[in-house]
Amino acid sequence: MAGHLMASDAGHSSDDYRKLYEVAVRRLERERKIRREAEAIAERGLRELYRRNAQQQLLETIVSCANTTSSANRVIEVTLLETCRGLGMSCGIAFLQDEGDISVASPHLCCPETPETCANALMACRVSGLFDAGGIAAEITSEQKILSWRCTQSDDVPATLAHALGFPVIANGSVRALLVFFSCAEVKAEEPVVGLCMNVGGHIARVMEREQAQKQLLHDASHDPLTGLPNRTSFHKTLKETVQAWTVPTVPPAVCLIDLDDFKQINDRFGHSAGDMLLTEAAHRFSRCVESHPGCVIARLGGDEFTACLTGLHHRNEALRLAESFCHALEPPLLFEGYELRSSASVGIAFCEQGATDTSKLLKIADLAMYESKKRGGNTVTVGVGP
Known part of the structure; x- marks a missing residue:
């Protein structure tokens, strides 16, 4: 029996054992590589997740x-x-x-x-x-x-x-x-x-x-669609806030009502397109009058009526000069289809005074003053006097 084993062992050389070992090592490396790749795939999948x-x-x-x-x-x-x-x-x-x-x-x-x-x-x-x-x-x-x-x-x-x-x-x-x-x-x-x-x-x-x-x-809710100016509702809100914020030692705010002279005649003669052009240009020119006074606001009340809230001024006379500038603003004529459209402005101005801070009364005083300017032929400013 011992002789048989010795004969069997003698049938395998050291090279054979080395080859078997190398095969086993390569197989193990392949398995390890496959396992590492599988782990890497799983890790990438987990990271991606x-x-x-x-x-x-x-x-x-x-x-x-x-x-x-x-x-x-x-x-x-x-x-x-x-x-x-x-x-x-x-x-x-x-x-x-x-x-x-x-x-x-x-x-x-x-x-x-x-x-x-x-x-x-x-x-x-x-x-x-x-x-x-x-x-x-x-x-x-x-x-x-x-x-x-x-x-x-x-x-x-x-x-x-x-x-x-x-x-x-x-x-x-x-x-x-x-x-x-x-x-x-x-x-x-x-x-x-x-x-x-x-x-x-x-x-x-x-x-x-x-x-x-x-x-x-x-x-859109607070601005006039034609001129882009604040509308009546927005202006009343601004005027109310301005009057409420006024303190006596400072220059009182003023409100101007501005009505375009001869607007109806221009509208009737040249049509609504000309009238709209005049309103738009008037809004632009009035706005330029106050562009260096950031506290002042121009608005369109409706029709050919505009209004201005003048505040943040250094002197009372500044408000009067601004009111006069609204009249002068319309002196250069407008060109419409080869025609010169000429208009002017009647302006009434009322100052907020101590004990007279009701905005509706201020507007009423300015409105009466504006109609007085109309009676005087237009293109002028009238200072309103309180009751």
Whole structure:
């Protein structure tokens, strides 16, 4: 029996055992590689799941905010905060397109909201040439697309702001805002980040459009549609607030009633288009008379009647000079279809005096004074006298 075993062992050389060992090692390495790949796939899947969950939660938070507020400012604030918190961004900054161009000189909101963070973010914008002519901001706004970039290395920019991602907010067909986020790690402008940014921008835009519509409704309710001036309701509110705020030591506010002379004849002879043109031009000229006096307000009461609330003046005579300027404002004729339209203004002015602060009485005194100017041939100012 022992001899048989020895013979069996003798049938396998050391090379055979080495080959068997190498086969076993390769098999073990393959199994380890497969296991590592499986673990890596599982880890990537888990990270992707966490990332998608974070993005979903971020989007849900922004949608909830957009559905419960009419303030675009608030939605942008929440977007900056939750994006930094949920996606691990170092900071975010928003630039709004109001009347001027979007520029680094006018950041709207920054998160985290500290002077140091804002200063660093603005420096990163400058270093990366964000707002240079034909730069990244121009590309984002002109082509309305999402971009990512690496900020140029600079001692002035922290490593936490090395990478950036920017996207536009498009409301009513134009770019209304630019949001920029910074990170220490690269953030590529590709799916699903692009989809998320488009979603977020869409919800901000929805609130912006709703906010703008509400502002327009409020404006339309308080302004004359032809001239764009405040209407009767708005003027009465302004006059009441002005009178209530007046203190005796200061120059008393005054109210003017302004009626266009010969308006009916012009309207009858040349038609309503000419009449509308005269009213619009008169509103423009009267407004120019008070443009250097920010406290003064011009309004249209209706028909060819205008009114002015004069306040914040240094001398009583200033109010009288302004009233006279309303008359002179219509001296240059208006051209309409080759004809010169000539008109003038009859003005009545009443001052708010101590013990006489009832706005309806002030308007009545100014109205009687304006009719006195009419009786005197128009193109003149009459100072009203209280009862």
